[in-house]
Amino acid sequence: xxxxxxxxxxxxLRELGLVLPEPPRPLGRYQAAVQTGSLLVLSGMLxxxxxxxxxxxxxxxxxxxxxxxxARLAALNALAVAQATLGTLDRIRRxxxxxxxxxTVSDFVDHAAIADGASDLFASLFDEGHTRLALGAYTLxxxxxxxxxxxxxxxxxx
Amino acid sequence: xxxxxxxxxxxxLRELGLVLPEPPRPLGRYQAAVQTGSLLVLSGMLxxxxxxxxxxxxxxxxxxxxxxxxARLAALNALAVAQATLGTLDRIRRxxxxxxxxxTVSDFVDHAAIADGASDLFASLFDEGHTRLALGAYTLxxxxxxxxxxxxxxxxxx
Amino acid sequence: xxxxxxxxxxxxLRELGLVLPEPPRPLGRYQAAVQTGSLLVLSGMLxxxxxxxxxxxxxxxxxxxxxxxxARLAALNALAVAQATLGTLDRIRRxxxxxxxxxTVSDFVDHAAIADGASDLFASLFDEGHTRLALGAYTLxxxxxxxxxxxxxxxxxx
Numbered sequence: 231x232x233x234x235x236x237x238x239x240x241x242x243l244r245e246l247g248l249v250l251p252e253p254p255r256p257l258g259r260y261q262a263a264v265q266t267g268s269l270l271v272l273s274g275m276l277x278x279x280x281x282x283x284x285x286x287x288x289x290x291x292x293x294x295x296x297x298x299x300x301a302r303l304a305a306l307n308a309l310a311v312a313q314a315t316l317g318t319l320d321r322i323r324r325x326x327x328x329x330x331x332x333x334t335v336s337d338f339v340d341h342a343a344i345a346d347g348a349s350d351l352f353a354s355l356f357d358e359g360h361t362r363l364a365l366g367a368y369t370l371x372x373x374x375x376x377x378x379x380x381x382x383x384x385x386x387x388x
Numbered sequence: 389x390x391x392x393x394x395x396x397x398x399x400x401l402r403e404l405g406l407v408l409p410e411p412p413r414p415l416g417r418y419q420a421a422v423q424t425g426s427l428l429v430l431s432g433m434l435x436x437x438x439x440x441x442x443x444x445x446x447x448x449x450x451x452x453x454x455x456x457x458x459a460r461l462a463a464l465n466a467l468a469v470a471q472a473t474l475g476t477l478d479r480i481r482r483x484x485x486x487x488x489x490x491x492t493v494s495d496f497v498d499h500a501a502i503a504d505g506a507s508d509l510f511a512s513l514f515d516e517g518h519t520r521l522a523l524g525a526y527t528l529x530x531x532x533x534x535x536x537x538x539x540x541x542x543x544x545x546x
Numbered sequence: 547x548x549x550x551x552x553x554x555x556x557x558x559l560r561e562l563g564l565v566l567p568e569p570p571r572p573l574g575r576y577q578a579a580v581q582t583g584s585l586l587v588l589s590g591m592l593x594x595x596x597x598x599x600x601x602x603x604x605x606x607x608x609x610x611x612x613x614x615x616x617a618r619l620a621a622l623n624a625l626a627v628a629q630a631t632l633g634t635l636d637r638i639r640r641x642x643x644x645x646x647x648x649x650t651v652s653d654f655v656d657h658a659a660i661a662d663g664a665s666d667l668f669a670s671l672f673d674e675g676h677t678r679l680a681l682g683a684y685t686l687x688x689x690x691x692x693x694x695x696x697x698x699x700x701x702x703x704x
Contacts, residue, residue: 256520257500257522258500258501258503258504258507258520258522259504259507259508259511260486260507260517260518260519260520261517261518261519262519263519264482264484264485264516264517264518264519266426266427266484266541267425267426267583268582268583269582271484271485271519272519273485273519273520273521274520274521274522274523324580326580326582326587327580327587327589328576329695331523333684334684334685335685336684336685337685337689338685339685339687339688339689341685341686341687342573342574342687343574345574346574346575349574349575349576350575353575358580359576359577359580360576360577360580361576361577361578361579361580361587361588361589362572362574362576362589362590363589363590363693363695364573364574364590364687365590365647365683365685365686365687365693366683366684366685366686367523367524367525367526367683367684368491368492368494368524368525368526368683368684369492369493369494369495369496369497369499369523369524370499370523370524371497371499371500371522371523372497372500373495373497377521377523379487379521383582414678415658415680416658416659416661416662416665416678416680417662417665417666417669418644418665418675418676418677418678419675419676419677420677421677422640422642422643422674422675422676422677424584424585424642424699425583425584429642429643429677430677431643431677431678431679432678432679432680432681489681525681525682525683525684526649526650526652526682526683526684527650527651527652527653527654527655527657527681527682528657528681528682529655529657529658529680529681530655531653531655535679535681537645537679
């Protein structure tokens, strides 16, 4: 666990004025998270808020700014799932990897800027950095703009 | 290992009347599975049966029912690889994560229903749930409709 | 660690006459690699050399030979990141998994041959085999032809 003098992810989230959404319900016969050893593996997170998903392709209906916001929203959902599963975000040591899949038009090249919508949020909460992949998918569930895969590492386990 | 009173994955498979296919041979210079710690990581599994692959896009040549069957077939191939690698499915505690990539038309949105073809099979064999991603790829090896990534967790290792 | 009589990855690399490129800099707010337990997880690697990326779709501007070379180049970048992170490639036991995402035309089917550009390199350096996924993405960062995900397992840790 972090030393008592450090600002925990929970404290930082509050300082940023962020409130986590309700953790999303799985769309099929799977569960939102599984812990294996010191890793917490999450199912694909969509940019969902109160049941509404950000949908459409980057470079077409969705601007880069809206895409970044969608990546951030998917990351907030990932944090909501982690909190619901673990009881607190403060058991999380870091994000090991985030994979940001995004629906794009065929000549889109700004994947890194979009994915930073998720990375900036994680970087503001956890001292240790994460690895990342950003890819253009052809289609995503519900027509979503973003699907985010996250693997967290927990403190003092495994 | 599960208690002796439990129905093991092998028993359940038999009760379901399922016979695993021959484990597929790699298409290139890699191997079908690698164990690292308590995890068994598999290469991408296609919907192959006796050398024939289910090919074509969902929303075009492939109906949702055929897509679900293809996802299930890829999952059966994953189980066949696990059994060939481990000697028995009963060393498996759970699926940690399944990623179901599928070839689709550009406006396809039913990824979750297709991916349940794999998830339903896993849920019928293992008591503990799994995480899942479902994504639309642009193209897949051999023109396949589905490619499935599976990570298993084993009992009492790591 | 390997026995003193074995040819280490560093020795093999030299025997092959290969010189690793400069490790690529992240395109956003993430880092190139994270170690968790005995695993070294890398961010997505592109076919970059001296700041120039191999770009374009397989089946269109990029031939299969050029695609294989791009996959190999992305793998060399992965090795460069591993060496920069670990100090030496000789701490690596194996590649656990390589995922080769590639930009293709809509009817492309030769993913396995392209991905072997990375797998052949890994097989020439490490005695133990790896698992692999090969997929066709719709778009990749910077318009790249290839994006490679690699997870390494390290000797004697975790």
